Amino acid sequence: MSDAILAVPEKIPSRAVELWKSFARNRAALVSSVVLVVLVLLAICASVVAPHDPIEQFRKDILLPPAWLEGGKVAFPLGTDDIGRDILSRLLHGAQLSILIGIIVVTISLVVGCALGLVAAFFGGLIDTAIMRVMDILLVFPGLVLAVVVVAVVGPGLFNAMLAVAIVMMPSFTRLTRASALRELSREYVSASRSAGAGRFHLMVRTVFPNCVAPLIIQATLGFANAILDAAALGFLGLGAQPPTPEWGTMLSGSLAYLQSAWWMVTFPGACILVTVICFNLVGDGLRDALDPKLRR
């Protein structure tokens, strides 16, 4: 892989190529991104690929083991659950949900968190103190506890769980944006832009923000991993997606009672969560190494 890229030395590589090269050097990150691409494709095509409807109940085929075990059926490759739903189909549709959870949670917390961080950095004084104090207070409460409280206020459900996780994740984006914006504000190019007559909004969004993006991209990738884990945790506690939604965490919670009799109900949803979260974490690490050479060891 890297040989092919190194074989064309006549052109000076662009920044994107540089980034890609240093990202691709990290084999774990590369493999993880391939796995994630496959996962996203499977999630998009879930209704085509899945053998059955995720909430259809096959009353004659309750608690069937996976196909390769005695008593299993080829029609249900990973077995069925306690009311005869196909586990593979539920997992595939669950992938859809998990990706969606990641996208929505990260988008909400990123947009709101960045906006607050930029405002805090630019306006300073009382506004800065107020915003950062609120973030400090949010940070006092352990993430899941805060999420449980938010769910208690707005009621259980998938969307509310996403909202809760987004609120929990917001302070880290706000702090990160504020810190990088403050660092950039002292640079000369900002003063130059300001003396050239750039307005405050222009300075904020067009001049400073693009230079704060690198750490945010890393944090957002790692945020995907946390969003999926936290939403699954809420689902497990019965506060997230409600049955029969095929969310991975909710599937885990339903399987606790069948721990001794139907191991496949427990094993597969959890394994899906684990693999997805590992991949996002490894890609995040790879991006950190590629985007932030200072942190590279």
Added chain:
Amino acid sequence: MIRLLARKAAIVLTTLLGAVLLAFSFVRLIPGDPIEVRYGDMDLTPEQLDAFRRDLGLDLSLPQQFLIYIQHLLRGDFGTSFTTNRPVWEEFITLLPATLELTICAVIFASIFGILLGITAAVFRNSWIDYGVMSVSVTGASMPVPWWGMMLILLVSVQLGLLPVSGRLSAAYYVESVTGFLTIDALLAKDYEAFRSALRHLVLPTIVLGTGILAVIARMTRSSMLEVLGEDYIRTAQSKGASRARILLVHALRNAMIPIVTIMGLQVGSLVAGAILTETVFSWPGIGRWLVGSVSTRDYPVLQGGVLLIGVMAMLVNLGVDVTYGLLDPRIRSRR
């Protein structure tokens, strides 16, 4: 050091006030009337319901309610549980030892193995041992806690029959509660069979709760050891003929400890989150399960008081970490 403490205390106090305000306001944001929730099925007249409202001060204005709430808090009154009619503080303090016992064991487990794994990885840098440790670390940090617990139960308890599935103690034993820590209470009562049972019940939850922090500690130890091992004073120690073990454990680890302690402080939040999930999987009678239970029973006083108490506890631990940090590195004290 005293000035550092005073500054910290000022910040802690404002944050505390904010936390109280938050705990106060979120219960009032919950749709529906708490009085209806509590007495709705008792077939009372509107006048009787109003009387209850007056008793709880719910007919006053919000600022008045807030002042009364703070007055109650200062007296140590966190409200009364709707479901058990016992003071929230009393429930909290009876359940806290179970959670503390579990959490302390998990932190000890994670620190010992995390630091050992981290040092090993740093010493054998870029070998298969290093890659192995780092893979374990990534996996541990990505582990969904409930699933990890269920997998261990499935393997260790169900398949191999080695350890109990849930709870803190076999029903066959009874231990007089002195400290609330069952292991210590059993030892105090000289009931060694009960002690064994309590220990056996602790093993799996400890591993499940400790894995996440273990992963973070191992990673942090590795990178800060690598940094420290390149320093001049390590070479000086080597040339003076200090043994390898002494260099690693005395010279290097001491300085590598600062980032490790910090990261432990930052993990308090994930520890509490992990405790909620671990307690749910193992039916461990602690504050995590209590808090989650209060959501489904709509026990608002428990939710409000519990969240506040957990927040305050997390804050105190962080303060403790900050102070330890100052003790470990004298430069930090004078810098500010």
